[in-house]
Amino acid sequence: MGDAEAFTREFLPLFRPVPPTRPGVCRICHSGPNNARDTGGPHATCASCKRTTQHLYGHTKEVVPISLTTTNEQLYDVLIREKDPRGAGGRRERADFLAATVSHFYQQHARCLQERAGGPFTLVATIPSNNLHAPAKPLHLMWKVVEKVGALGRLWQPLLLEADTTYAPVLADRRSHRNAFQIPRPDRVDKARVLLVDDLFVSGAHVQSAASALIETGAAAVVALVIARLINPASADPYSAGIWKQAREQLFCFDRCCICDRHDHSRRTSNR
Numbered sequence: 001m002g003d004a005e006a007f008t009r010e011f012l013p014l015f016r017p018v019p020p021t022r023p024g025v026c027r028i029c030h031s032g033p034n035n036a037r038d039t040g041g042p043h044a045t046c047a048s049c050k051r052t053t054q055h056l057y058g059h060t061k062e063v064v065p066i067s068l069t070t071t072n073e074q075l076y077d078v079l080i081r082e083k084d085p086r087g088a089g090g091r092r093e094r095a096d097f098l099a100a101t102v103s104h105f106y107q108q109h110a111r112c113l114q115e116r117a118g119g120p121f122t123l124v125a126t127i128p129s130n131n132l133h134a135p136a137k138p139l140h141l142m143w144k145v146v147e148k149v150g151a152l153g154r155l156w157q158p159l160l161l162e163a164d165t166t167y168a169p170v171l172a173d174r175r176s177h178r179n180a181f182q183i184p185r186p187d188r189v190d191k192a193r194v195l196l197v198d199d200l201f202v203s204g205a206h207v208q209s210a211a212s213a214l215i216e217t218g219a220a221a222v223v224a225l226v227i228a229r230l231i232n233p234a235s236a237d238p239y240s241a242g243i244w245k246q247a248r249e250q251l252f253c254f255d256r257c258c259i260c261d262r263h264d265h266s267r268r269t270s271n272r
């Protein structure tokens, strides 16, 4: 990947900052949790993460979105509607744009991600498409993206296979399953620190099913890096609306992520 910093500069308005974990922000995916009925305060995790981390062998507590998005944003169109993005310098190819995004973010925040994994990553994995209505594409988008990012492409391996169509309806229903993905070469995963890279985090069904398979196969750590976390600003939950309002008011910059923001916050708090 060439100059990811210069490439992403024209596209900064497409990104929305992701808040650090705090009361009212899900500690796994950085979306908005619902109110706990018993205390009236916010849950520590959102309803999606609560649902998709249950009944698995294991799950990742570390989901790091680069940006937030809603279904009305250009970033969503790029990720889901397969549109090429339009920036200050005109239209660019979506795989190049996504690779520059991942590359620039990883340049800035590799340490943040590695810290959550307990050391440098030894493997990079992407999630095969598990879509009820479309056959799995052999050259999945995120594989193409990761391959263009030197630091990650070197560590990428075809670790995960979609088990079979049995679990497609489960995942489509935004539920996770420990058998949704198979790992044909378990020896590659044993004791590995895996960076799981995916495009859009909606409920965590795919990411957490994949994380469960990796952990069950012996991975020492799984950290998920996702390009965007989908948020519903019209949700009845007041936290999601608040998070989106704040994300629209603040400028996005690649120098900060939802992890190093948290560090800055704890430093500020401990200096008081």
Ligand SMILES: [Zn+2]
Binding pocket: 026, 027, 028, 029, 030, 031, 045, 046, 047, 048, 049, 050
């Ligand atoms: Zn969550």
Ligand SMILES: [Zn+2]
Binding pocket: 108, 109, 112, 256, 257, 258, 259, 260, 261
């Ligand atoms: Zn960071």
